Amino acid sequence: MRRETRIAIIGAGLGGVTAAALLQREGFRARVYEQARSFERIGAGIHVSANVMKVLRHMDADHRLSQIGIHPDAFTSRKWDTGEVLFDLPLGNIGGQKYGASYITVHRYDLHAAILEKIQPGTIEFGRRLTNVEFDGSVVHLRFGDGSVVDADVVIGADGVNSKVREAVVGPSASRFTGAVAHRAIYPSKLLGGMKVRNCTKWWGPSSHILIYYIERSREEIYLVTSAKGDWHSQASWEFCSREEVASAFEGFHAEVRKVIVTAPELTKWPILDIESICKWSKGRLVLLGDACHAMMPYMASGAAMSIEDAAVLARCLLQSDDYTSAFASIKRAACRASLRCIGSPPKTPSYALRLTLPGSLAMTQ
Numbered sequence: 001m002r003r004e005t006r007i008a009i010i011g012a013g014l015g016g017v018t019a020a021a022l023l024q025r026e027g028f029r030a031r032v033y034e035q036a037r038s039f040e041r042i043g044a045g046i047h048v049s050a051n052v053m054k055v056l057r058h059m060d061a062d063h064r065l066s067q068i069g070i071h072p073d074a075f076t077s078r079k080w081d082t083g084e085v086l087f088d089l090p091l092g093n094i095g096g097q098k099y100g101a102s103y104i105t106v107h108r109y110d111l112h113a114a115i116l117e118k119i120q121p122g123t124i125e126f127g128r129r130l131t132n133v134e135f136d137g138s139v140v141h142l143r144f145g146d147g148s149v150v151d152a153d154v155v156i157g158a159d160g161v162n163s164k165v166r167e168a169v170v171g172p173s174a175s176r177f178t179g180a181v182a183h184r185a186i187y188p189s190k191l192l193g194g195m196k197v198r199n200c201t202k203w204w205g206p207s208s209h210i211l212i213y214y215i216e217r218s219r220e221e222i223y224l225v226t227s228a229k230g231d232w233h234s235q236a237s238w239e240f241c242s243r244e245e246v247a248s249a250f251e252g253f254h255a256e257v258r259k260v261i262v263t264a265p266e267l268t269k270w271p272i273l274d275i276e277s278i279c280k281w282s283k284g285r286l287v288l289l290g291d292a293c294h295a296m297m298p299y300m301a302s303g304a305a306m307s308i309e310d311a312a313v314l315a316r317c318l319l320q321s322d323d324y325t326s327a328f329a330s331i332k333r334a335a336c337r338a339s340l341r342c343i344g345s346p347p348k349t350p351s352y353a354l355r356l357t358l359p360g361s362l363a364m365t366q
């Protein structure tokens with residue numbers, strides 16, 4: 001595709017910034033429009049799997065992150081009350097040997113920052129909330145909440161589970177609350193008074209679970225994230241919640257879990273949202289990626305990884321195609337093949353399956 005093509009990316013989450021970095025690296029004109037006024041170090045850890053590390057390697061961002069993050073020896077599953085080890089998924093060197101890159105856990109902010117470093121300064125326009133998408137022949141007019149209008153030739157909707165671009169692609173499709181919430185906390189591990197926990201453990205309860213892991217090689221900070229039944233009536237994307245509320249949701253769990261919960265100085269609560277399955281990921285000059293087209297449950301620990309991989313596949317398709325129409329057609333063909341392999345369930349289809357079907361001069365997923 002012509003490098004002069006004006007590419008507007010809506011959303012500066014992990015998928016949006018990855019798309020910007022990879023496209024700019026290939027000489028494309030990519031700009032990002034983000035509704036938030038700035039980025040904050042909101043408490044969240046994240047699993048970075050081998051497919052993401054390969055994308056990061058392609059943009060020379062893997063080394064620093066690999067040094068900050070922790071390389072867990074195993075992902076352990078334990079029974080909620082007795083602590084019995086149900087399964088140990090070996091990690092350690094296995095990622096490198098089998099998939100050509102490590103599996104690490106890091107602070108989400110550090111992952112975001114590592115990708116942001118690869119974007120040209122001034123690329124992101126903050127405080128720009130997309131409110132409307134209008135088509136006018138060969139141009140797309142993007143209207144923002146502050147009254148401004150931007151013209152673009154191609155628009156990438158990386159605006160998450162409540163995507164406005166998705167509306168323009170498939171019509172009204174609001175996200176829905178799944179009836180489950182995620183509690184989260186990050187705090188200094190020294191507050192645990194010497195209690196050591198394994199690098200990465202998921203505790204499986206009858207109707208809830210909690211994942212506890214370190215997010216830095218130094219093991220100075222510990223992270224907990226849960227999935228439990230709950231209510232959600234707020235318009236906000238998250239809110240603070242009391243320690244008592246979380247302790248009560250995990251009553252009867254093993255003493256180690258309860259200690260990690262009651263030690264947390266501050267806990268937040270997030271609604272777990274989903275979207276109706278959509279099979280159409282592009283329309284005309286618009287294309288979607290990440291949660292905007294296939295929102296993932298957080299307990300899959302892959303939503304961000306999929307957004308990043310989508311961005312890599314999209315960048316590759318745009319690079320290799322004569323125009324956006326054939327690029328989006330390649331994505332559609334690959335997505336269809338991938339969905340067939342996944343028992344006809346396109347929206348939950350792991351996008352990493354796409355890499356198997358696309359030849360690549362961008363060799364990050366070889």
Ligand SMILES: Cc1cc2nc3c(=O)[nH]c(=O)nc-3n(C[C@H](O)[C@H](O)[C@H](O)COP(=O)(O)OP(=O)(O)OC[C@H]3O[C@@H](n4cnc5c(N)ncnc54)[C@H](O)[C@@H]3O)c2cc1C
Pocket residue numbers: 010011012013014015016033034035036045046047048128129130131158159160161162163164182184225270289290291292296297298299300301302303304305306307
């Ligand atoms: C509790 C929890 C734990 C998780 N843990 C993991 C994990 O360990 N590993 C993993 O891979 N994934 C995890 N996920 C999933 C992951 O966070 C998401 O799948 C991922 O962030 C999606 O990335 P994205 O770039 O598609 O969208 P987002 O990260 O949601 O980014 C969308 C961006 O678009 C902006 N935006 C939205 N609307 C507009 C608009 N109208 N105009 C302009 N900007 C807009 C938003 O402000 C945001 O910056 C977890 C999720 C949750 C809730």
